Amino acid sequence: MADTQLSVTDLQVRFPTDRGVVEALNGVSFDLEKGQMLGIVGESGSGKSVTAKTLMNLLPRTAEIDGEVIFEGEDVRAVARERRKHFWGVKMTMVFQDPMTSLNPVKRCGEQIAETLRYHLGHGRKMALRGATDLLGQVGVPEPAKRVHQYPHELSGGLRQRVVIAMALACEPSLLIADEPTTAVDVTVQKHILDLLDRLRREREMSMILITHDLGVARGRCDDVAVMYAGRIVERSATETLFNESRHPYTDALLRSIPHIDQPSHTRLDPIPGRPPEMINPPVRCAYAPRCRHAREDCLTSIPTMGGVTGVHEFACHHPANTDRGDAALAANVAVGVTPAGLHLTAGAGSE
Amino acid sequence: MTEIIETPQVPEVVPKKVLGVAFWVAIGWLFIVSLIALLAPVLPIDDPGEIGAGGPREGPSWANWFGTDALGRDVFSRTAWGARISLVVGLLAITLGIVVGGSLGMIAGFFRGWIDHVISFVFFTLLSFPALVLALLITATFDRSLRTVSLTLGVLAIAPVGRLARASTLVFAEREFVQAARVLGAKSRRIIVKELLPNVLIPMGALSLLGMGIAIVAEGGLAFLGLSVEGDAISWGKSIVDGSQSRDLQNNPNVAMFPIGVMFLTVLSLNFAGDRVREYFDVKESAF
Amino acid sequence: MTRFMINKVAQLLLVLLAVTFLSFSALNLLGDPLFNVVGPLAELDCDAVEAGLIEDTTTTLNNQVGDCEIVAEARAVYRLDEPVMKRYVLWLGDLISGDLGTSFKNDLPVTEILKDKFPVSIMLMVMAEIVALGLAIPLGIYAAYRANHRADRILSVGSFGVLSIPNFALGVILLYLFALKWQIFPATHDDSSFFAEMKSLSLPAITLGAGLAATYQRLLRTDLLTTLQEDFVHMARAKGMTDSHIMWRHALRPSLFSIITVFGVNTGALIGGSLVVEQIFSIPGVGRELVQAVIRDDFPVVLGGVVVIASGFVVINFVVDLLYSWLDPRVRTT
Numbered sequence: 009m010a011d012t013q014l015s016v017t018d019l020q021v022r023f024p025t026d027r028g029v030v031e032a033l034n035g036v037s038f039d040l041e042k043g044q045m046l047g048i049v050g051e052s053g054s055g056k057s058v059t060a061k062t063l064m065n066l067l068p069r070t071a072e073i074d075g076e077v078i079f080e081g082e083d084v085r086a087v088a089r090e091r092r093k094h095f096w097g098v099k100m101t102m103v104f105q106d107p108m109t110s111l112n113p114v115k116r117c118g119e120q121i122a123e124t125l126r127y128h129l130g131h132g133r134k135m136a137l138r139g140a141t142d143l144l145g146q147v148g149v150p151e152p153a154k155r156v157h158q159y160p161h162e163l164s165g166g167l168r169q170r171v172v173i174a175m176a177l178a179c180e181p182s183l184l185i186a187d188e189p190t191t192a193v194d195v196t197v198q199k200h201i202l203d204l205l206d207r208l209r210r211e212r213e214m215s216m217i218l219i220t221h222d223l224g225v226a227r228g229r230c231d232d233v234a235v236m237y238a239g240r241i242v243e244r245s246a247t248e249t250l251f252n253e254s255r256h257p258y259t260d261a262l263l264r265s266i267p268h269i270d271q272p273s274h275t276r277l278d279p280i281p282g283r284p285p286e287m288i289n290p291p292v293r294c295a296y297a298p299r300c301r302h303a304r305e306d307c308l309t310s311i312p313t314m315g316g317v318t319g320v321h322e323f324a325c326h327h328p329a330n331t332d333r334g335d336a337a338l339a340a341n342v343a344v345g346v347t348p349a350g351l352h353l354t355a356g357a358g359s360e
Numbered sequence: 361m362t363e364i365i366e367t368p369q370v371p372e373v374v375p376k377k378v379l380g381v382a383f384w385v386a387i388g389w390l391f392i393v394s395l396i397a398l399l400a401p402v403l404p405i406d407d408p409g410e411i412g413a414g415g416p417r418e419g420p421s422w423a424n425w426f427g428t429d430a431l432g433r434d435v436f437s438r439t440a441w442g443a444r445i446s447l448v449v450g451l452l453a454i455t456l457g458i459v460v461g462g463s464l465g466m467i468a469g470f471f472r473g474w475i476d477h478v479i480s481f482v483f484f485t486l487l488s489f490p491a492l493v494l495a496l497l498i499t500a501t502f503d504r505s506l507r508t509v510s511l512t513l514g515v516l517a518i519a520p521v522g523r524l525a526r527a528s529t530l531v532f533a534e535r536e537f538v539q540a541a542r543v544l545g546a547k548s549r550r551i552i553v554k555e556l557l558p559n560v561l562i563p564m565g566a567l568s569l570l571g572m573g574i575a576i577v578a579e580g581g582l583a584f585l586g587l588s589v590e591g592d593a594i595s596w597g598k599s600i601v602d603g604s605q606s607r608d609l610q611n612n613p614n615v616a617m618f619p620i621g622v623m624f625l626t627v628l629s630l631n632f633a634g635d636r637v638r639e640y641f642d643v644k645e646s647a648f
Numbered sequence: 649m650t651r652f653m654i655n656k657v658a659q660l661l662l663v664l665l666a667v668t669f670l671s672f673s674a675l676n677l678l679g680d681p682l683f684n685v686v687g688p689l690a691e692l693d694c695d696a697v698e699a700g701l702i703e704d705t706t707t708t709l710n711n712q713v714g715d716c717e718i719v720a721e722a723r724a725v726y727r728l729d730e731p732v733m734k735r736y737v738l739w740l741g742d743l744i745s746g747d748l749g750t751s752f753k754n755d756l757p758v759t760e761i762l763k764d765k766f767p768v769s770i771m772l773m774v775m776a777e778i779v780a781l782g783l784a785i786p787l788g789i790y791a792a793y794r795a796n797h798r799a800d801r802i803l804s805v806g807s808f809g810v811l812s813i814p815n816f817a818l819g820v821i822l823l824y825l826f827a828l829k830w831q832i833f834p835a836t837h838d839d840s841s842f843f844a845e846m847k848s849l850s851l852p853a854i855t856l857g858a859g860l861a862a863t864y865q866r867l868l869r870t871d872l873l874t875t876l877q878e879d880f881v882h883m884a885r886a887k888g889m890t891d892s893h894i895m896w897r898h899a900l901r902p903s904l905f906s907i908i909t910v911f912g913v914n915t916g917a918l919i920g921g922s923l924v925v926e927q928i929f930s931i932p933g934v935g936r937e938l939v940q941a942v943i944r945d946d947f948p949v950v951l952g953g954v955v956v957i958a959s960g961f962v963v964i965n966f967v968v969d970l971l972y973s974w975l976d977p978r979v980r981t982t
Binding site: 481484485487488489490491492493496497498499500501573577580581584585586587597600603604609610613616617620623624627628631632635 | 662663666667670671674675808809811812813814815816817820821823824828829913915916917918919920921923924927928938939942943945950954957958961962965
């Protein structure tokens with residue numbers, strides 16, 4: 009593990025609001041090795057974007073942050089306190105969801121890329137513009153020399169996202185965080201963008217964190233996947249392991265809500281029952297318990313800690329799916345027809 | 361597989377809206393000022409025109425709370441009597457604005473088409489004059505009676521009020537309850553009065569408070585141009601003008617400053633109350 | 649783009665026509681221009697004089713001329729016998745060729761009277777805008793930067809208060825404190841030198857600028873807060889830009905649209921305000937001239953002044969419209 013590039017330990021983030029303190033992150037820990045791609049998967053509100061924003065120092069000043077973030081041997085929170093220039097945007101950078109709003113509408117595309125080069129690398133106006141044209145070419149924008157002089161609204165969604173990526177890559181960062189980079193673009197363009205990101209990180213030996221709500225996007229691209237729920241990582245392993253041997257009932261449910269190409273058409277997809285948990289004053293219990301078919305009494309009284317094989321396949325569950333203990337819990341719940349948390353179950357036509 | 365039959369629901373917490381203490385303080389001030397204005401003739405205060413109610417150019421004292429002016433007239437009673445005209449002008453002006461502008465705006469917003477074009481163009485033309493220049497144009501051609509001044513300021517209010525009424529009507533006319541009434545064959549007049557008017561009145565209510573403040577200030581502006589109410593009639597604007605002649609201002613600033621203070625607090629209260637009402641009913645700021 | 653421009657210009661011309669017509673007909677139909685020229689003589693029944701029923705009076709200094717001849721001459725000079733529509737068209741023709749008619753009272757061309765008054769009024773308004781923007785932009789940025797902190801709350805209460813002070817009240821207070829009590833600024837207008845004129849216009853400009861500054865500051869703060877929520881600001885922060893760089897280079901320009909939108913409308917308030925402020929500080933500008941013309945019933949001067957001011961206001965709003973599309977490239981192509 010000599011090549012660990014990013015190490016996050018017990019990260020906690022709280023937002024004081026008028027209605028109470030929102031506990032956005034409750035002890036998130038993960039490592040990212042150099043050149044690897046980590047997928048962070050979860051529903052909206054699970055804390056995946058907050059994690060990214062914490063890394064990028066983008067949280068509002070009211071946020072209370074605890075825990076340790078070490079990037080290439082440096083304490084990121086100390087860098088933030090010192091207000092150091094040329095760290096974010098140079099070493100670590102980010103691509104956002106919506107390319108339309110990520111670009112300043114009143115500035116030409118070229119100007120916006122060139123600005124990064126001028127700001128961080130001290131390039132002159134002409135040189136920076138040439139650099140911007142180059143970068144546009146590298147991210148597969150046709151006619152880059154013409155595009156640099158256009159405004160964002162004159163480009164298609166896919167091209168805009170490429171401009172945003174070019175902007176992020178300008179200073180050759182060693183870590184790129186992509187927050188749902190394909191959610192706002194056309195379905196047909198999504199694959200192109202993902203392939204581009206994959207190609208770029210391999211060419212540049214760049215590490216990457218891909219944030220998505222879609223497990224399918226992570227598959228085949230990410231080396232590791234971390235599944236988040238209610239401000240915690242609930243399961244983490246190599247991508248294929250996660251797909252084949254999911255342990256957390258939430259991961260399990262997510263997998264079953266993805267359509268499979270080999271299923272007969274009109275197969276009913278299982279939605280996950282209930283809604284995401286309250287983040288203000290959460291009770292001491294597994295946050296997923298109210299929606300979980302495996303939940304037993306112990307799930308309602310204690311928060312499960314990370315178990316499994318450390319560094320290989322970890323999960324936080326008292327009754328993991330696809331294990332004897334988990335099957336027993338499910339069977340007991342199905343027999344009564346209701347989980348201890350009050351979720352009603354009826355035997356369906358499924359495999360279980 | 362399993363299906364959900366029931367899921368526990370988390371109740372939504374809707375924060376309760378309140379107008380706040382400061383709102384009631386503002387309303388309280390407006391109430392006191394109105395009361396004094398209303399009762400000025402029967403209150404035990406000096407006659408505002410009485411020369412030598414006190415010595416000339418005296419500062420505030422127990423006998424003359426706001427002091428006296430160069431002629432020894434009591435500034436407090438002049439301010440109290442001034443409130444009568446200033447408040448009446450404000451009230452009449454905004455009433456005229458709401459009745460005429462509101463009706464025109466709702467007609468334009470409801471019927472659309474050419475009638476909307478004509479009315480909107482009239483509003484646009486009225487708004488193409490700087491307000492005080494339009495007031496000057498009107499007062500230049502008529503006399504300077506209380507009626508004319510109120511009427512003039514009312515004309516100024518027509519276009520802004522009308523535009524707001526038109527915009528609100530356009531929004532509400534598309535809502536389901538109005539559409540439903542149309543489908544049921546209700547007459548236009550009935551829809552305007554029964555369905556639209558109550559909804560348009562809320563933003564107008566907030567605007568009328570703000571508008572009254574604007575009208576009171578505009579009367580003051582006209583007074584400085586020498587175009588406010590003629591003769592012995594006293595308004596806040598005229599009192600301030602009286603106290604603002606260089607020599608008076610230097611020697612006894614109380615003559616100008618007390619009416620200024622009272623006028624400021626009144627306009628502040630109107631603005632604040634209007635603002636709170638607007639927030640309370642969640643009226644979009646852009647509509648103003 | 650050309651279609652857009654043609655539409656805009658057509659609209660501009662239509663409004664100018666409406667504004668001039670409204671002004672002209674207000675003074676011609678509602679007032680009695682003949683009375684304004686010749687005073688009480690207008691009530692003399694000249695038809696009766698002509699018919700020999702009553703005797704012509706000769707109240708003028710020049711006893712050679714009968715009063716009815718004076719009335720007849722006035723009618724001819726001011727085309728008072730023509731129908732109003734025709735008078736309007738003739739007057740509009742003169743207006744376009746730069747002739748606003750002559751004063752009823754001193755026979756000077758209206759253009760001559762107004763020409764000297766405009767520069768000082770315009771200078772006052774420009775100074776007021778400079779004061780307003782000079783205060784509003786830094787304070788708006790600061791308030792957005794410290795949003796909901798104490799400094800922001802104080803600024804917000806302060807600007808609300810300033811908005812409730814009528815400009816004449818502020819003018820009187822400033823005049824009292826800075827000109828009469830402490831005598832830092834002159835109490836009357838002094839145009840002996842450019843510097844002296846600037847100095848004597850300072851208090852009036854602050855009087856006019858304060859309210860504008862409060863309006864602008866509030867708008868800028870709101871717009872900046874909206875802009876700061878935008879992803880491109882997060883993007884700029886993710887690019888490692890400092891807060892001040894982001895504020896000035898990224899967030900400010902897209903946040904100026906509201907200020908530009910109200911700039912045109914506020915110019916109306918500014919013109920109205922300068923009428924009043926010119927009275928308080930005895931500034932020999934258009935406003936003062938206009939007010940004096942109203943008081944002495946000098947109808948061509950009032951009409952000329954109102955038409956020039958209103959047209960200027962319309963044109964400013966037209967330019968603001970164009971400026972808007974120049975600043976926001978998204979409007980330009982649609």
